[in-house]
Amino acid sequence: GNSVTQMEGPVTLSEEAFLTINCTYTATGYPSLFWYVQYPGEGLQLLLKATKADDKGSNKGFEATYRKETTSFHLEKGSVQVSDSAVYFCALTGNTGKLIFGQGTTLQVKP
Amino acid sequence: DAGVIQSPRHEVTEMGQEVTLRCKPISGHNSLFWYRQTMMRGLELLIYFNNNVPIDDSGMPEDRFSAKMPNASFSTLKIQPSEPRDSAVYFCASSPGLGYGYTFGSGTRLTVV
Numbered sequence: 469g470n471s472v473t474q475m476e477g478p479v480t481l482s483e484e485a486f487l488t489i490n491c492t493y494t495a496t497g498y499p500s501l502f503w504y505v506q507y508p509g510e511g512l513q514l515l516l517k518a519t520k521a522d523d524k525g526s527n528k529g530f531e532a533t534y535r536k537e538t539t540s541f542h543l544e545k546g547s548v549q550v551s552d553s554a555v556y557f558c559a560l561t562g563n564t565g566k567l568i569f570g571q572g573t574t575l576q577v578k579p
Numbered sequence: 580d581a582g583v584i585q586s587p588r589h590e591v592t593e594m595g596q597e598v599t600l601r602c603k604p605i606s607g608h609n610s611l612f613w614y615r616q617t618m619m620r621g622l623e624l625l626i627y628f629n630n631n632v633p634i635d636d637s638g639m640p641e642d643r644f645s646a647k648m649p650n651a652s653f654s655t656l657k658i659q660p661s662e663p664r665d666s667a668v669y670f671c672a673s674s675p676g677l678g679y680g681y682t683f684g685s686g687t688r689l690t691v692v
Contacts, residue, residue, distance in 0.1 A: 500680075502680050504683075510685060510686075511583075511670055511683035511684055511685045511686050512670070512672075512681075512683040513683070514680045514681070514682070517680050557622070561680075564634075564635070565610060565627075565629070565674070565676070566624060566627065566635065567612070567624070567672075567674075567680075567681055568624075569621065569622045571621045572621060572622070
């Protein structure tokens with residue numbers, strides 16, 4: 469079945485450091501890929517998405533590229549801020565429309 | 580748009596009591612999803628509806644859980660009787676269709692004592 473695997477956290481970085489959170493997936497067909505962010509005490513918010521191979525999703529300085537050959541969708545940001553501290557979830561939907569999440573990666577950014 | 584609206588935000592109840600969680604999806608979204616989030620198990624899809632019809636309830640943990648969607652603007656998740664292990668944050672989400680992603684509500688934090 470479809471599944472998503474994320475790097476384990478927590479990831480702790482200093483402000484202005486470069487961020488990478490790895491995400492790989494297993495899916496039949498051609499899934500759509502997503503990154504969601506959850507701030508403390510809040511629900512999940514869609515951060516970015518890509519619906520086909522080689523698409524790059526981007527938002528708020530975050531980027532991720534849909535790599536079909538490596539079945540990956542790694543999240544990157546060139547310079548993180550304290551306000552980026554949150555839990556980040558990689559997810560996919562297949563042809564059923566069900567959103568399958570990874571286990572989440574906690575990011576802590578220190579001033 | 581007010582987004583996906585869930586109520587209540589917090590619920591504390593005694594073991595054995597019935598609990599009803601409510602969700603109003605975004606107008607025009609034809610898919611609705613109920614998730615449960617815990618530290619141990621992460622995000623679990625409980626059930627989802629398409630055009631008010633339950634499509635997949637394989638994630639519902641047991642018969643104590645039931646969900647309904649009587650119309651396009653309202654859904655409920657009921658737990659009867661509730662148990663302490665049901666304590667979690669329950670999220671509702673809606674989507675306009677495949678590939679669009681979901682919009683989540685703020686969640687209901689349920690504590691069963």
